[in-house]
Amino acid sequence: MRTRTRYRFAEWTLSTDADASLRYVGVCLDCGEHSGDTASADKAQTWCLKHAGLTRDTRFEMRASQHFNATMTHVRTKNGR
Ligand SMILES: [Zn+2]
Secondary structure, three states, X not given: OOOOOOOEEEEEEEEEOOOOOOEEEEEEOOOOOEOOOEOOHHHHHHHHHHHHHXXXXXXXXXXXXXXXXXXXXXXXXXXXX
């Protein structure tokens, strides 16, 4: 009886998801509240201004995110093939 062990190594590539746009969230650094997730940076900033008016909180952050897809681009064995 023979036992064979094979190691495989894969290379992966990230590419932006064409169906997903940049997303923005305005975050209040004073109390931790945040806007809803939106594709509009203006809407996230408007939320910050409204929140400042309602609470008198003054420190904010804009967070942006983008979705990526990982694709296996190359598989090689222990021998480099
Ligand atoms: Zn706040």
